[in-house]
Amino acid sequence: MKKHPVDDLFARKLGEWEPKPSSAAWERIQATQKKKERRLGGWHWYAAAGVLVAMLAGYAVWQNQQGTQGPAMAQVEKRKPATHQVPEVPSTKIPTEEVPQESVNKELRRFPTTLPDSHDQLANVETKQKTAEREPAKQVLDPTVEIAYSELDKKATTPLEENTSTPPNTHPAERPESTLALAPTPEKPENRTVIARVEVPESEDEAQKSSRFLKVLRQLKNIKEGEEVDWKEMGINPKKMVARADARLKSEEEKVSKQYQNLKEKL
Amino acid sequence: MGRILPLFNQEAQLIKALQKADPRAQRQVYEKYSSRMLGLCIRYVGDKMTAEDILVEGFMKIFDKIDQFKSEGSFEGWIRRVMVNEALGYLRQRKRLLDDVELDEAQSIADYSYADQNLNAEELLQIIDRLPVGYRTVFNLYAIEGYSHAEIASALGITESTSKSQLHRARTMLQQLVAAWDNESKKKVDYEKASS
Numbered sequence: 001m002k003k004h005p006v007d008d009l010f011a012r013k014l015g016e017w018e019p020k021p022s023s024a025a026w027e028r029i030q031a032t033q034k035k036k037e038r039r040l041g042g043w044h045w046y047a048a049a050g051v052l053v054a055m056l057a058g059y060a061v062w063q064n065q066q067g068t069q070g071p072a073m074a075q076v077e078k079r080k081p082a083t084h085q086v087p088e089v090p091s092t093k094i095p096t097e098e099v100p101q102e103s104v105n106k107e108l109r110r111f112p113t114t115l116p117d118s119h120d121q122l123a124n125v126e127t128k129q130k131t132a133e134r135e136p137a138k139q140v141l142d143p144t145v146e147i148a149y150s151e152l153d154k155k156a157t158t159p160l161e162e163n164t165s166t167p168p169n170t171h172p173a174e175r176p177e178s179t180l181a182l183a184p185t186p187e188k189p190e191n192r193t194v195i196a197r198v199e200v201p202e203s204e205d206e207a208q209k210s211s212r213f214l215k216v217l218r219q220l221k222n223i224k225e226g227e228e229v230d231w232k233e234m235g236i237n238p239k240k241m242v243a244r245a246d247a248r249l250k251s252e253e254e255k256v257s258k259q260y261q262n263l264k265e266k267l
Numbered sequence: 268m269g270r271i272l273p274l275f276n277q278e279a280q281l282i283k284a285l286q287k288a289d290p291r292a293q294r295q296v297y298e299k300y301s302s303r304m305l306g307l308c309i310r311y312v313g314d315k316m317t318a319e320d321i322l323v324e325g326f327m328k329i330f331d332k333i334d335q336f337k338s339e340g341s342f343e344g345w346i347r348r349v350m351v352n353e354a355l356g357y358l359r360q361r362k363r364l365l366d367d368v369e370l371d372e373a374q375s376i377a378d379y380s381y382a383d384q385n386l387n388a389e390e391l392l393q394i395i396d397r398l399p400v401g402y403r404t405v406f407n408l409y410a411i412e413g414y415s416h417a418e419i420a421s422a423l424g425i426t427e428s429t430s431k432s433q434l435h436r437a438r439t440m441l442q443q444l445v446a447a448w449d450n451e452s453k454k455k456v457d458y459e460k461a462s463s
Binding site for chain 1 (some may be wrong): 322
């Protein structure tokens with residue numbers, strides 16, 4: 001079908017017509033494309049940031065636990081004999097209650113009350129003095145217990161004898177333990193780890209390096225996005241490089257032409 | 268360093284890169300087609316500013332919906348269709364699509380060769396811009412884009428006969444306008460000859 005002359009005229013002239021759009025048009029397209037990328041990419045970044053925070057938090061907790069775990073274990077071990085002691089002390093009471101001597105009773109009652117105290121106030125210097133006071137008391141205790149035994153012996157009750165026969169064996173055994181438990185306690189504060197964060201200002205060299213690095217990165221981004229590359233910012237002048245190469249080529253060319261001339265003259 | 272080297276020589280390569288939202292590919296497509304497509308948009312909407320808005324929207328649609336492009340037809344054809352649809356969407360929004368004007372019978376011009384030689388694209392655009400939007404749109408779609416009346420009817424939501432009548436009226440009006448321009452310019456030439 002033949003085209004109408006008017007159609008033909010307009011189609012030929014306007015179909016090929018290519019006016020240049022303003023640079024703002026591309027910038028607008030680019031801006032919206034980047035926004036979309038950011039919207040999509042933001043999701044990943046938030047996820048990555050979340051994982052990083054979780055890892056840092058985990059590390060911090062782990063570090064803290066490592067710092068406290070050692071002493072905590074030691075404390076538990078030390079307390080074990082103390083818990084053993086508590087039920088044993090009343091067992092010694094049974095015979096002592098029957099003892100008519102009141103002074104012995106008082107000392108015995110003081111003994112269980114002071115023992116847990118000594119565990120609680122281990123770090124205090126006062127406790128040291130207390131333990132010093134207690135030691136003679138314990139020494140006093142031993143003979144009283146022996147007195148109790150002698151009295152019990154007189155009553156001659158066989159089941160009680162069995163009960164009472166154990167305390168003299170356990171008491172001397174326990175005492176060194178308790179003193180041992182007391183001995184390392186002043187070291188406790190030394191075991192505490194103090195985490196000090198010291199902020200060191202970044203050196204200027206590093207800052208310069210990073211800025212140069214950032215410049216190069218920016219230009220790489222330009223290349224990636226199909227934008228123009230600002231060579232000046234990278235500190236490279238491609239024209240100079242080309243000029244240098246050009247000069248070298250020229251000198252080579254001259255050499256060759258001279259050789260050619262020489263050959264010509266010889267012929 | 269203003270020139271961007273064509274990184275994607277094959278169209279298939281370019282489309283694949285576009286599907287991955289490669290900014291270099293997008294730039295390359297824009298560089299290649301933006302001018303032609305701006306010309307198309309101006310033909311439909313009349314002024315450059317609005318046409319540029321449509322161009323931007325069109326390219327964003329092209330980049331977003333590249334997956335919808337089936338490699339059956341030509342890529343440029345697809346881009347052109349997207350742009351035409353974008354321009355029609357704008358015109359539809361403005362609801363100026365089908366205003367009518369009374370026309371006198373066109374005086375026919377026997378020879379278009381003079382106009383052909385002397386009219387440039389900008390002048391032709393000025394002429395086409397004087398058409399009512401409905402006529403202009405149908406004329407653009409039929410005469411320049413090569414759409415059939417059936418396609419125009421479905422694109423604009425009109426009947427085929429309306430499309431045909433609009434095209435006829437558009438042609439008539441354009442003939443009048445070209446003839447008027449012809450007479451004026453010939454007169455000008457005669458005057459210049461006489462004065463020299």
